[in-house]
Amino acid sequence: MLEIRNLHAQIAEGRKILKGIDLAVGAGEVHAIMGPNGSxxxxxxxxxxxxxxxxxxEGSILYEGRDLTPLTPDERARAGIFLAxxxxxxxxxVNNMYFLRAALNAVRRERxxxxxxxxxxxxxxxxxxxxxxxxxxxxxxxxxxxxxxxxKKRNEIFQMAMLEPKLALLxxxxxxxxIDALRLVAGxxxxxxxxxxAIVLITxxxxxxxxxxxxxxxxxxxxxxxxxxxxxxxxxxxxxxYATFGTAA
Amino acid sequence: MTNLVKPGTAPYLAAFRARAVEAExxxxxxxxxxxxxxxxxxxxxxxxxxxxxxxxxxxLESATFLPAEQGAALAPERLAPWRLDGPTHRLVLVAGRFxxxxxxxxxxxxxxxxxxxxxxxxxxxxxxxxxxxxTDTGGGQPFAxxxxxLFADGFVLALDEGVALDRPVEIIHYGQAAAPAxxxxxxxxxxxxxxxxxxxxxxxxEGAYWTNAVAVVRLGPQSELRHLRLQDxxxxxxxxxxxxxxxGRAAQYRSFTLTVGARLSRSDAFVRLDGxxxxxxxxxxxxxxxxxxxxxxxxxxxxxxxxxxxxxxKGVVGDRAHGVFLGRIAVRPDAQKSDAxxxxxxxxxxxxxxxxxxxxxxxxxxxxxxxxxxxxxDLDEAxxxxxxxxxxxxxxxxxxxxxxxxxxxxxxxxxxxxRDHFARHLGRWLAGEQR
Numbered sequence: 001m002l003e004i005r006n007l008h009a010q011i012a013e014g015r016k017i018l019k020g021i022d023l024a025v026g027a028g029e030v031h032a033i034m035g036p037n038g039s040x041x042x043x044x045x046x047x048x049x050x051x052x053x054x055x056x057x058e059g060s061i062l063y064e065g066r067d068l069t070p071l072t073p074d075e076r077a078r079a080g081i082f083l084a085x086x087x088x089x090x091x092x093x094v095n096n097m098y099f100l101r102a103a104l105n106a107v108r109r110e111r112x113x114x115x116x117x118x119x120x121x122x123x124x125x126x127x128x129x130x131x132x133x134x135x136x137x138x139x140x141x142x143x144x145x146x147x148x149x150x151x152k153k154r155n156e157i158f159q160m161a162m163l164e165p166k167l168a169l170l171x172x173x174x175x176x177x178x179i180d181a182l183r184l185v186a187g188x189x190x191x192x193x194x195x196x197x198a199i200v201l202i203t204x205x206x207x208x209x210x211x212x213x214x215x216x217x218x219x220x221x222x223x224x225x226x227x228x229x230x231x232x233x234x235x236x237x238x239x240x241x242y243a244t245f246g247t248a249a
Numbered sequence: 250m251t252n253l254v255k256p257g258t259a260p261y262l263a264a265f266r267a268r269a270v271e272a273e274x275x276x277x278x279x280x281x282x283x284x285x286x287x288x289x290x291x292x293x294x295x296x297x298x299x300x301x302x303x304x305x306x307x308x309l310e311s312a313t314f315l316p317a318e319q320g321a322a323l324a325p326e327r328l329a330p331w332r333l334d335g336p337t338h339r340l341v342l343v344a345g346r347f348x349x350x351x352x353x354x355x356x357x358x359x360x361x362x363x364x365x366x367x368x369x370x371x372x373x374x375x376x377x378x379x380x381x382x383x384t385d386t387g388g389g390q391p392f393a394x395x396x397x398x399l400f401a402d403g404f405v406l407a408l409d410e411g412v413a414l415d416r417p418v419e420i421i422h423y424g425q426a427a428a429p430a431x432x433x434x435x436x437x438x439x440x441x442x443x444x445x446x447x448x449x450x451x452x453x454x455e456g457a458y459w460t461n462a463v464a465v466v467r468l469g470p471q472s473e474l475r476h477l478r479l480q481d482x483x484x485x486x487x488x489x490x491x492x493x494x495x496x497g498r499a500a501q502y503r504s505f506t507l508t509v510g511a512r513l514s515r516s517d518a519f520v521r522l523d524g525x526x527x528x529x530x531x532x533x534x535x536x537x538x539x540x541x542x543x544x545x546x547x548x549x550x551x552x553x554x555x556x557x558x559x560x561x562x563k564g565v566v567g568d569r570a571h572g573v574f575l576g577r578i579a580v581r582p583d584a585q586k587s588d589a590x591x592x593x594x595x596x597x598x599x600x601x602x603x604x605x606x607x608x609x610x611x612x613x614x615x616x617x618x619x620x621x622x623x624x625x626x627d628l629d630e631a632x633x634x635x636x637x638x639x640x641x642x643x644x645x646x647x648x649x650x651x652x653x654x655x656x657x658x659x660x661x662x663x664x665x666x667x668r669d670h671f672a673r674h675l676g677r678w679l680a681g682e683q684r
């Protein structure tokens with residue numbers, strides 16, 4: 001599904017952040033990318049989602065066999081890539097429901113499916129709200145406006161559940177969550193695991209991986225993967241910290 | 250006398266002298282003569298004057314806009330985009346003159362008067378004199394003076410004490426001009442004590458015309474006027490509109506103005522809070538693209554104590570367009586317990602777009618609650634990326650953010666159907682439609 005080869009990327013002003021990433025994620029797999037602050041985790045997520053401000057200077061990113069780099073962020077999203085933001089953006093004046101319906105219909109148009117009318121949309125929303133224990137009235141507000149930190153993260157997973165992406169990139173979705181919210185978010189992620197879908201979890205801590213079991217774990221340090229392994233690697237990291245891999249924790 | 254005539258005014262003076270003089274009351278003829286002399290002495294404003302510092306009047310000065318003749322016949326369908334749904338009292342002015350074949354004034358309750366200014370002058374001289382006999386026809390405002398000299402028609406709405414209109418009054422001003430021409434309408438809204446009305450004015454049209462509209466609003470004690478205005482003039486038009494409102498005790502004036510049309514426009518509102526605990530809200534939005542220029546100028550004068558002013562204007566300016574907001578609130582020494590809040594927020598959509606915003610408070614009383622603010626910013630790139638990262642195409646995402654920026658001003662319109670009407674016109678602008 002996703003194949004990254006020798007990826008080098010820098011921010012527009014010139015500082016190199018990713019220095020040769022290789023990663024292959026197949027359909028049905030869950031990969032975790034771990035690493036200390038500043039190692040390039042969020043940059044990798046941003047580069048994959050097409051966030052402005054990054055330049056790919058070397059290497060390639062193939063998604064379903066096609067080159068991802070020329071695609072705009074919205075083309076990527078409509079092709080099935082979803083980024084759960086580390087810091088979801090507050091957008092006053094843009095109603096949450098209106099936003100989500102616009103997004104869902106953009107994705108459905110791309111897939112050649114009929115757009116949902118307000119009634120059909122609402123039905124679909126209700127079912128998924130329950131799953132993440134999100135109050136109805138949050139949806140009547142502006143996008144993420146007045147949401148607590150935990151509500152924002154749950155809203156990201158809720159959007160993911162609505163949009164049903166093929167490749168989900170979750171950028172520190174676990175950060176700032178208390179244990180109950182973490183369980184809810186993890187439950188939402190697990191519900192979305194499927195043989196057709198790939199999930200990449202980007203996290204600083206191992207605790208999310210207690211709830212969402214990854215197939216592979218990769219350790220990122222200074223823009224490169226320094227180690228990859230199965231889920232046992234997480235326990236190793238928990239015990240010894242990132243220092244084991246030659247980096248400051 | 251000749252040295253009192255400012256350059257550029259001569260063709261208008263000649264047109265005034267050459268006009269067919271209709272039989273009209275003596276006081277009105279005198280008033281016209283005096284107003285014309287004032288216009289001749291004032292001339293066109295220049296950028297040296299503070300109130301006109303930001304306005305480029307060249308489109309107005311580059312041609313002579315002589316007063317329009319009777320407009321051409323207009324198919325009713327042409328007015329469809331501006332007509333309100335549901336029953337209204339509709340009065341249409343084409344090229345500044347009452348068009349009876351396009352108007353439809355429903356049955357009015359006793360004590361209500363709604364008619365053209367010309368008819369009011371002929372049939373209700375008492376009302377007309379009350380509405381239009383003024384010692385001050387616009388102070389230092391040359392265009393209001395020109396209007397007082399040249400106006401041919403307009404509308405008059407007058408309600409006796411306690412009369413409430415259940416249908417909205419709908420005025421459509423449709424401009425027309427094959428060659429540059431000016432349309433001077435003078436209108437009045439006179440509400441008796443405890444009376445109530447909703448007035449919706451739409452300005453639209455085609456050709457290179459100059460709308461120069463003046464309306465007088467006088468609200469008696471505890472009366473309420475909701476005044477919604479859509480400035481959707483043709484792309485070659487120039488639009489000046491001035492409202493001079495005076496509020497009696499506990500009267501309420503709620504206005505909303507959406508500006509999306511005309512190449513050059515200016516909307517002036519002068520509101521005098523004359524009776525204690527009167528309330529006024531002046532809200533609106535201006536959306537400009539291309540090389541349009543629009544000025545929103547408001548002046549609220551707190552004369553009596555305990556009055557409330559709420560003001561919110563949102564500006565969206567793209568391409569090489571230029572938006573101006575001049576907001577002045579004065580609190581006189583006797584106007585204790587005044588409560589005034591003014592906010593102007595602007596969104597620039599392109600590096601060459603510009604906004605000048607100038608909020609002013611002059612407070613001469615000591616026990617007041619007043620605040621004001623102004624901001625100018627760009628579209629939030631983080632928000633734009635967030636929407637696009639969910640699959641929403643860039644153009645649609647931009648439209649959503651612009652709409653989201655303007656929506657809280659629109660929400661000041663309390664009536665749902667009216668809000669939807671204005672939202673549709675906002676939507677048309679967002680979709681890039683221009684007339």
